Amino acid sequence: MSWVSKTLSSTLGQKVLMALTGLFLILFLVVHLAGNLQLLFPDGGESFNKYAANMANNPLIRVVSIGNFAFILIHVIYSIILTKRNKQSRPVAYAVSKSSTNSAWASRNMGILGTIILIFLLVHLKGFYYEVKFGSVPMASYDGEEYKDVFAIVANAYSNILYVAFYVVSMGFLAFHLSHGFASAFQTLGLNHVKYSPLIRKVGLGFSILIPALFALIPLVMFFQNQ
Amino acid sequence: MNLTLKIWRQKNSADKGALKEYKISNISEDMSFLEMLDVLNEELSEKGEDPVHFDHDCREGICGMCSLYIDGKPHGPQQTTTCQLHMRSFKDGDVITIEPWRAKSFPVLKDLVVDRSSFDRIIQAGGYVSVNTGGVPDANEIPISKSIADLAMDAAQCIGCGACVAACKNASAMLFTSAKISQLALLPQGQVERKVRAEKMVAQMDAEGFGACTNTGACEAECPKGISITNIARMNREYFSAIASSDNV
Ligand code: HEM
Ligand code: FES
Numbered sequence: 001m002s003w004v005s006k007t008l009s010s011t012l013g014q015k016v017l018m019a020l021t022g023l024f025l026i027l028f029l030v031v032h033l034a035g036n037l038q039l040l041f042p043d044g045g046e047s048f049n050k051y052a053a054n055m056a057n058n059p060l061i062r063v064v065s066i067g068n069f070a071f072i073l074i075h076v077i078y079s080i081i082l083t084k085r086n087k088q089s090r091p092v093a094y095a096v097s098k099s100s101t102n103s104a105w106a107s108r109n110m111g112i113l114g115t116i117i118l119i120f121l122l123v124h125l126k127g128f129y130y131e132v133k134f135g136s137v138p139m140a141s142y143d144g145e146e147y148k149d150v151f152a153i154v155a156n157a158y159s160n161i162l163y164v165a166f167y168v169v170s171m172g173f174l175a176f177h178l179s180h181g182f183a184s185a186f187q188t189l190g191l192n193h194v195k196y197s198p199l200i201r202k203v204g205l206g207f208s209i210l211i212p213a214l215f216a217l218i219p220l221v222m223f224f225q226n227q
Numbered sequence: 228m229n230l231t232l233k234i235w236r237q238k239n240s241a242d243k244g245a246l247k248e249y250k251i252s253n254i255s256e257d258m259s260f261l262e263m264l265d266v267l268n269e270e271l272s273e274k275g276e277d278p279v280h281f282d283h284d285c286r287e288g289i290c291g292m293c294s295l296y297i298d299g300k301p302h303g304p305q306q307t308t309t310c311q312l313h314m315r316s317f318k319d320g321d322v323i324t325i326e327p328w329r330a331k332s333f334p335v336l337k338d339l340v341v342d343r344s345s346f347d348r349i350i351q352a353g354g355y356v357s358v359n360t361g362g363v364p365d366a367n368e369i370p371i372s373k374s375i376a377d378l379a380m381d382a383a384q385c386i387g388c389g390a391c392v393a394a395c396k397n398a399s400a401m402l403f404t405s406a407k408i409s410q411l412a413l414l415p416q417g418q419v420e421r422k423v424r425a426e427k428m429v430a431q432m433d434a435e436g437f438g439a440c441t442n443t444g445a446c447e448a449e450c451p452k453g454i455s456i457t458n459i460a461r462m463n464r465e466y467f468s469a470i471a472s473s474d475n476v
Binding site for chain 2: 003007014085089090092095097101102103104183
């Protein structure tokens with residue numbers, strides 16, 4: 001085995017992939033949220049549709065988007081490999097366990113939280129990404145130019161209370177995943193320091209509440225605007 | 228005080244094993260937890276039953292042999308070793324469940340005794356200094372700051388009991404391995420073999436079948452010697468820089 005494949009089959013090497021891809025996805029969440037917030041601009045979707053068209057046509061974004069899919073895939077694949085190994089490392093469970101006294105719930109359930117996020121991602125991609133790219137999309141024209149009316153698709157989806165509820169609840173699970181994952185990734189990368197770690201934990205907690213909350217706000221606001 | 232004990236009984240490593248209930252009375256709160264088990268074992272021996280097997284040696288919290296999972300926590304409700312746990316931590320009428328460490332890499336030998344030789348093999352893989360470092364040096368002869376020496380001593384507190392593995396939901400040995408890597412990586416004497424040590428000890432830890440780390444922090448919270456998970460971050464740094472820069476292709 002070469003040193004590269006040896007590293008990638010070691011627990012530490014695999015954890016680094018989890019941490020790096022996780023941090024990239026965290027960065028992606030911020031960019032994605034910045035774009036999504038344009039859904040709330042009171043211009044009937046014009047700025048959001050123009051933004052969506054820009055994203056679709058920008059070659060750099062196309063590359064980043066392929067990378068993003070790859071990173072999600074790596075994150076998921078290694079989460080399965082690691083979680084499976086972790087389960088096998090304790091074949092006989094304890095009859096009595098008080099793990100809640102020594103660790104946070106989210107930290108012990110990253111696999112379950114991740115699986116729920118994955119289900120959300122699949123529904124989300126089917127509903128928006130796939131529809132916009134391959135489905136039939138209504139057109140809107142601004143200043144004589146034609147744009148895909150992505151806003152209409154989103155608004156239509158968010159008029160369904162069940163979809164909105166699914167979206168909001170999923171963001172809750174994302175919040176828990178991040179409440180542990182954000183700071184955990186730094187520890188995995190060996191970035192633990194008396195000066196910075198307390199700050200990283202605080203920023204991580206703030207991030208894990210703020211970002212999912214803003215994501216969840218969008219469908220809620222659009223649902224009530226539609227009523 | 229009078230207590231009900233639910234103790235894991237298992238004849239040998241091939242046996243399936245089960246929890247068995249025992250009543251015990253007239254236990255003084257000044258007894259240590261192991262003394263309480265001694266009382267039980269005397270009663271069992273008098274009745275001609277097989278006494279409960281458990282590991283212990285120094286009974287003063289320094290050897291790392293005692294290893295009981297008591298009421299859902301390694302070494303019981305206090306952050307100390309089982310031998311230093313006293314019955315005043317319990318009250319009359321309590322039901323106490325006693326299990327062995329649970330990990331694939333710590334197979335049960337009998338009752339509450341587990342085989343922790345996987346830890347020995349991790350040490351054998353690189354947890355030593357094999358270059359000649361001379362005799363005992365004079366004070367302040369080796370250039371090292373007090374704060375670094377303190378960190379190395381903190382890591383060297385690890386007695387290898389395995390409570391970290393027992394506490395971890397992944398049965399991960401990262402706290403143990405990281406302490407053993409740190410105590411040498413921090414000191415001048417450990418520099419020569421620094422890279423190969425990190426590579427080999429991590430590889431052995433994986434080969435033994437311990438789980439990976441999810442950074443839950445349970446190990447640190449339960450460690451009787453207060454070993455910090457900053458050691459795990461240090462081990463990760465040691466490992467990554469070794470992988471990236473060693474000659475070991
Ligand atoms: C937007 C989506 C996601 C983000 C931002 C994210 C972020 C993170 C971060 C930062 C970590 C910490 C890495 C570490 O401890 O070093 C992590 C861990 C984890 N993630 Fe995700 N994740 C996402 C989606 C998913 C999905 C879809 C799954 C799986 C199906 C998943 C499964 C896991 C698991 C199992 C861990 C813990 C791994 C371990 O330490 O053993 N995540 N995630
Ligand atoms: S018996 Fe030695 S530490 Fe408990």
